[in-house]
Amino acid sequence: QVQLVESGGGLVQAGGSLRLSCAASGRTFGILDMGWYRQAPGKEREFVARITWSGGSTNYADSVKGRFTISRDNAKNGLYVQMNSLKAEDTAIYYCNLHASGAKTYWGQGTQVTVSS
Numbered sequence: 001q002v003q004l005v006e007s008g009g010g011l012v013q014a015g016g017s018l019r020l021s022c023a024a025s026g027r028t029f030g031i032l033d034m035g036w037y038r039q040a041p042g043k044e045r046e047f048v049a050r051i052t053w054s055g056g057s058t059n060y061a062d063s064v065k066g067r068f069t070i071s072r073d074n075a076k077n078g079l080y081v082q083m084n085s086l087k088a089e090d091t092a093i094y095y096c097n098l099h100a101s102g103a104k105t106y107w108g109q110g111t112q113v114t115v116s117s
Contacts, residue, residue: 001026001027001104001106002024002025002026002027002028002098002100002104002106003024003025003026003106004022004023004024004096004097004098004106004107004108004109005022005023005025005096005108005109006020006021006022006094006095006096006108006109006110006111007020007021007022007023007111008020008021008111009094009111009112009113010112010113010114011114011116012086012113012114012115012116013115013116013117014086014087014088014115014116014117015085015086016086016115017082017083017084017085017086018083018086018113019080019081019082019083020036020080020081020083020094020111020113021078021079021080022034022036022078022079022080022096022108023076023077023078024077024078024079024096024098024106025077028077028100029100029101030100030101030102030104031053031077031098031099031100032052032053032099032100032101033050033051033052033053033098033099034050034051034053034072034079034096034097034098034099035047035048035049035050035051035070035079035096035097036048036049036050036070036079036081036094036095036096036097037094037095037097038090038092038093038094038095038113039092039093039095039110040091040092040093043092045095046061047061048060048061048064048068048081048094049061049064049068049070049081050070050097051070051071051072051079053072053074056072058070063089064083064090067083067084067085067086068081068082068083068084069081069082069084079096079098081094083113086113086115087115087117088115088116088117089115090113090115091113091114091115092113093110093111093112093113094110094111094112094113095107095108095109095110096108
């Protein structure tokens with residue numbers, strides 16, 4: 001019903017920056033919020049940041065506060081995160097997530113971010 005496709009991942013040196021994008025398509029009605037999660041090998045998938053679709057209110061994990069900025073383009077059904085001052089600990093697969101009315105949740109395929117030190 002809804003497809004999410006992430007892009008923008010890659011290899012970057014510690015202290016560098018990346019900008020991730022997520023494009024939503026399909027039955028994109030009643031979007032409540034979108035967000036980013038990440039998972040490193042052998043570790044739990046963790047919350048990174050979320051943004052409400054209507055008001056644009058944001059929430060961030062403590063580990064990324066002050067370094068990551070989440071944003072959205074409602075007209076394009078697009079989600080973004082600007083990641084600055086990257087650390088080796090940020091290395092993970094980053095997943096786009098969407099919540100819609102009716103208790104619907106969708107996930108993207110993920111994009112790899114690797115930070116070298």
